[in-house]
Amino acid sequence: MIRITRPGGRVAILEFSRPTGRILGRAYLAFFKRILPRVGQAISPNASNAYGYLPASVLEFPDGQAMLDLMAARGLSDCSGTPMTLGIATLYIGTKPVLAASGPKAEGGHGVA
Structure with a gap:
């Protein structure tokens, strides 16, 4: 994902x-x-x-911390888990980091960054 x-x-x-x-x-x-x-x-x-x-x-x-650790290990940041319906389900959310621009394309060229 x-x-x-x-x-x-x-x-x-x-x-x-x-x-x-x-x-x-x-x-x-x-x-x-x-x-x-x-x-x-x-x-x-x-x-x-x-x-x-x-x-x-x-x-x-x-589930719980194990899921949050797995999400972080896959590169997501700001991972959180919110238990719902008395803990029967959990909503996990993570953010894909914004990478700093680098390479020729970032400098106005047409190369692949």
């Missing part, structure tokens, strides 16, 4: 995350592991594992 973002542009990622509270965290995992796959199967009976992949995917996806 950073490759196609203009310098100074922002990257926003809205992703499922794991609630940190003990009670909500347990309820969330129970819903994700037991109820959501059944709902998916009811909605898409022809799909062999409808929504069965989602719990494993969410549990393996980096």
Whole structure:
């Protein structure tokens, strides 16, 4: 995503995350592991594992500081994460840095910077 973002542009990622509270965290995992796959199967009976992949995917996806570190390692700056809906989702935002102009093009030439 950073490759196609203009310098100074922002990257926003809205992703499922794991609630940190003990009670909500347990309820969330129970819903994700037991109820959501059944709902998916009811909605898409022809799909062999409808929504069965989602719990494993969410549990393996980096969240919190790990996600912010990954964004920074990929070149984004001013990275932040805002938990939403009691921590069930998080909005991550980072900015692609503005690079200083250099080379012949920056000096009025036609070269590649």
